[in-house]
Amino acid sequence: MAARIPRIAPSEITPPEAYFNRRAFLTGALAAGAGAALGRAAAAIVPAQSGAPLTYTIDAAESVEALVHAPGQNEKPNTWEQITHYNNYYEFGTGKSDPAEYAGQLQTRPWNVIVDGEAEVTGNFPLEEFLNPYALEERIYRFRCVEAWSMVIPWVGFPLATLLKRFKPTSRAKYVAFQTLYRPSQMPGQRLDILQWPYREGLRIDEAMNPLAFMVVGLYGRVLPNQSGAPLRLIVPWKYGFKGIKAIVRITFTENQPATTWSQAAPDEYGFYANVNPNVPHPRWSQATERRIGNPFFHERQPTLMFNGYANEVASLYKGMDLHRYF
């Protein structure tokens, strides 16, 4: 009954060079007037099949893409292979290749997202309905893991802010909490007591409303593969990767700071904020530098930037806060 989702052969994957050329071509097409139709059609058509092509607006991405620029950094996006075969997704195992190996068994349809808590609009939404109002765009973000490695990833999705506004959070909504699916039958890692399942994450509401916070449904112009967090995940590019909760099934507006999985597991090592900060080391390792996956073998390391290079956009959120204390 459960049809296996076919894996994408490497030969089917557009190499990054060709992919970005294609994008330039599409941008040209948009300028030529074909854009309006494409842009409208792009809204919310997210096929169920992992790896299927996505359509989305290109123009919105151009403004955001400028954000990736950071002097002295390699800005070349990582390959599909790297992004989808080096994952921390403990629901499928603690090894970096476990998610690629085991996430195929996760059924991402039917899928529902519950919205509840301090908001005027709440409910239980089928994914199709949940995603319907949003036009997709591409954003190329740096991705910095708390383990001190990093990538550059072309995500497809929509701003978290537009999603949250739709549910009209009340004045008491100071935080927004997210929860991952709990389904041990398809998520073998959840059968182990490694973390407190289901995985939980959260943001302060002003962080969530920042234009950079992004809900992701795609990667490299295709439907997000399961190991990357399908069907719906969060990306907060100025924070460590573990804030980017995957396979979201619940969004809750809360008045109090929600408990988050990693800060529960090791409160002295992982905080609620988890902002990328080269000046605040992890208790066991330095965060001053990072190894960029795909950099030349002998020069993998590069300096880590404050707020992962997005300080201009987000530093004001933390004005007056002691970032050593609120790490």
Next chain:
Amino acid sequence: MTATSPTRSRPFPGLNVERRYRLVYKPAVFLASLMPIGWIASHLLGWFGFLPAVDPVKFLELEFGQTALNFILLTLMITPVRQLAGLTHLPRLRRMLGLFAFFYAALHFTVYVVLDLDLDWHMVGADIIKRPYITVGFTALLLLIPLAVTSTQRMMRRLGKRWAKLHRLVYLIAILGVWHYYWQVKLDVREPLLYAGILALLLGYRVVRSLRKRTPRPATTRPGGMTPHTVAAACDEIGTKVGTSSWYSS
């Protein structure tokens, strides 16, 4: 039940012990000890259908480190296996295994310094001082050096009884090595705990043996079989390898 008796059927009947080890067992163990290199290279370069490691530097670092630890545990298994299985001459393989432990530990450190930290000695220094798990691992590596240097026949003779004392450092090194492994893991400590469990068994075995030996017991043969020529061998409880021991001669 007794340890090697001349009548017991054994492999390679045409060769005496000396030759069996020199011509067969040692070359076989040497080649087997190089296997991790082939395995690691296959994963790195995508041979034999393995997917190439996405993060080759971390992969090399972890694999070499774990292999070093494996060899340290192997050297610690020699004595219990010899005693329990009655393989009197097994310790002849120990020096090679110990040197391979040092070899892989050195590769582990080299990858860390050259590939992970890009030869940034400032960072290496800061890591060793400030990161306790690296301090612990580095200490273990430093302690391995005198053991490797004094592993030759000549050094054994020169150091005499002190050689055995010096080489008891391997217990400390093993503990530091497992500790180093445990401490760097982000969360899932199942594998380091497995190593810790095996190490605890190997060390516990020695403690129990030495305690049992200290309590006077009737002069009967122990179950498990002690023959006169292995009585001397029993002196190596807690690793006290007698410098003049013939186990290393080859």
